[in-house]
């Protein structure tokens with residue numbers, strides 16, 4: 001049984017003061033039973049991690065703290081970069097790795113995604129490894145081949161046991177921030193392909209256990225249709241996670 005996971009990726013939004021308010025408001029809208037059904041993760045920018053950690057710890061909130069990126073080295077002369085042990089020390093439990101915005105706007109490669117995923121696991125956190133095709137790749141019939149190769153390259157060198165415990169997010173690039181979502185059947189079909197790729201590289205147990213999320217214009221109105229698919233274990237939510245009312249409604253998708 002895979003527990004659902006819904007993560008909010010705040011991207012480059014919110015000062016630390018705004019972030020404190022966002023996580024507090026979110027917590028007011030969620031009940032203990034919600035956390036029993038869904039693992040809730042918020043991924044604020046680096047500058048808000050310490051403040052959000054403090055709120056979570058002082059109010060004993062069962063909300064997990066995530067980061068949006070990391071370097072793969074644990075220290076060194078890498079101006080501007082943040083190392084996995086620094087995140088772990090802030091009680092960060094999840095780290096988004098290889099988001100399409102990092103890949104497209106910052107030139108991140110599969111090889112770097114792989115180094116980051118391994119570094120996050122080594123620091124005892126959970127990577128949320130993002131994969132997804134562009135519109136051109138989809139139109140050329142390359143969607144499945146693209147995600148297969150991103151999974152194979154991104155998770156290379158991890159053991160079956162490690163892969164079983166990570167999270168993969170399928171985010172078709174054409175659906176991110178566009179208001180256009182993948183049809184739940186289409187998303188579910190690609191996610192089955194991802195699970196099959198995990199099975200062939202890391203074994204059936206890893207494929208059964210790994211949680212695979214959908215991301216791309218998820219909102220309170222469409223989340224239930226994604227969650228109804230047996231292969232979709234949750235969502236990585238951008239825009240709708242910035243509004244605590246909307247994000248709480250996404251998390252309580254069954255209501």
Ligand code: 13P
Pocket residue numbers: 009099171175176177178179215216217218236237238239240
């Ligand atoms: P939107 O929900 O704003 O489309 O963003 C999706 C995303 O990129 C989450 O990581």
